[in-house]
Amino acid sequence: MKKKLSVLFCALILSGMISAADIVVNCGDGSYVNAHVTYEDGNEDVSMEDMDEVALYLIEAYC
Amino acid sequence: MKKQLFIFTILFVAFQTILSQNLEVIYHTDFTRNAANPRSMYGDQTVLNISSGCSEFYSVFKDKIDALTIKMQKEGASNDRILQERRKLSPGYIYFRIYKNLPKKGKLTFTDWLIHNDYGKYTEDLEKPLWKIEKASKEIIGNTCQKATAHFRGRIWTAWYTTNIPVQEGPWKLWGLPGLILEAYDSDSLYRFVAIGIKNTTERNISIREKQYINCSRGEYMKEKNRIEENLIAALTNSSTMKIVLTDSSGKKITPKSNKYINIEIDEK
Numbered sequence: 249m250k251k252k253l254s255v256l257f258c259a260l261i262l263s264g265m266i267s268a269a270d271i272v273v274n275c276g277d278g279s280y281v282n283a284h285v286t287y288e289d290g291n292e293d294v295s296m297e298d299m300d301e302v303a304l305y306l307i308e309a310y311c
Numbered sequence: 312m313k314k315q316l317f318i319f320t321i322l323f324v325a326f327q328t329i330l331s332q333n334l335e336v337i338y339h340t341d342f343t344r345n346a347a348n349p350r351s352m353y354g355d356q357t358v359l360n361i362s363s364g365c366s367e368f369y370s371v372f373k374d375k376i377d378a379l380t381i382k383m384q385k386e387g388a389s390n391d392r393i394l395q396e397r398r399k400l401s402p403g404y405i406y407f408r409i410y411k412n413l414p415k416k417g418k419l420t421f422t423d424w425l426i427h428n429d430y431g432k433y434t435e436d437l438e439k440p441l442w443k444i445e446k447a448s449k450e451i452i453g454n455t456c457q458k459a460t461a462h463f464r465g466r467i468w469t470a471w472y473t474t475n476i477p478v479q480e481g482p483w484k485l486w487g488l489p490g491l492i493l494e495a496y497d498s499d500s501l502y503r504f505v506a507i508g509i510k511n512t513t514e515r516n517i518s519i520r521e522k523q524y525i526n527c528s529r530g531e532y533m534k535e536k537n538r539i540e541e542n543l544i545a546a547l548t549n550s551s552t553m554k555i556v557l558t559d560s561s562g563k564k565i566t567p568k569s570n571k572y573i574n575i576e577i578d579e580k
């Protein structure tokens with residue numbers, strides 16, 4: 249069975265580079281899981297794959 | 312004499328055509344990677360490009376996402392804009408790329424995303440699965456296919472190949488049958504590749520994608536991949552200045568769980 253889950257939004261607060269992001273996953277049963285991601289160093293070289301993997305992790309671990 | 316020359320010419324051309332077959336095979340790919348949640352299946356689309364005795368295998372969807380990201384970064388687009396555009400494309404879940412007969416004949420090169428902007432790479436001998444040809448046959452996209460099975464890298468694989476396309480190639484690390492593998496799956500139904508399209512292409516130069524790779528052995532890669540995937544949040548936060556706080560629907564903080572990661576290969580030798 250394929251679980252159709254959606255990442256609701258990934259809001260990025262930008263100041264040149266990402267300094268914070270919220271990755272919110274809708275589990276499809278009315279529940280949500282949120283990962284609030286921050287970087288101590290605002291100039292961190294953000295990896296898009298990190299963001300994608302966190303979203304998948306939330307789905308796999310909590311939905 | 313003329314007849315013999317004609318037959319020789321036909322055979323020579325046919326032989327050359329087989330040797331220099333340039334193909335693009337698209338596979339629908341389903342897989343799961345979490346033993347604790349085996350029902351969470353991912354769908355992706357992969358491609359096997361074959362040219363000049365080499366091949367490369369990767370996710371079409373991930374490749375499109377990467378191409379878009381690189382293009383937008385070059386144009387100076389902001390990260391949120393890139394993320395918005397990425398989400399309009401089909402998600403690509405397979406990050407690895409496999410090159411057969413590269414950097415040279417008889418070798419396989421494997422690359423994969425590990426964490427942050429780090430990619431791992433290893434080269435190993437191109438190991439041929441010890442196939443057992445079975446009697447069963449079926450049609451896949453208009454080609455009669457024969458069944459074969461093999462124990463390979465810790466799993467039992469079933470492959471369906473067609474001698475209509477006499478190329479010893481297949482998806483992932485599978486190869487070595489008398490024809491192209493059009494379908495393959497493991498006995499636990501964790502991974503499945505099904506061909507949905509084949510086309511002849513012009514000769515192309517297949518080369519390993521240029522990146523700053525961390526060179527390692529297959530065993531080192533597998534240990535590192537398992538370590539990261541089984542405790543992703545810890546791996547992300549321990550190796551950078553990244554901090555991650557998880558909360559549920561009510562806003563209550565939740566503790567990160569570990570995952571039971573399923574690797575397509577089991578043995579770490």
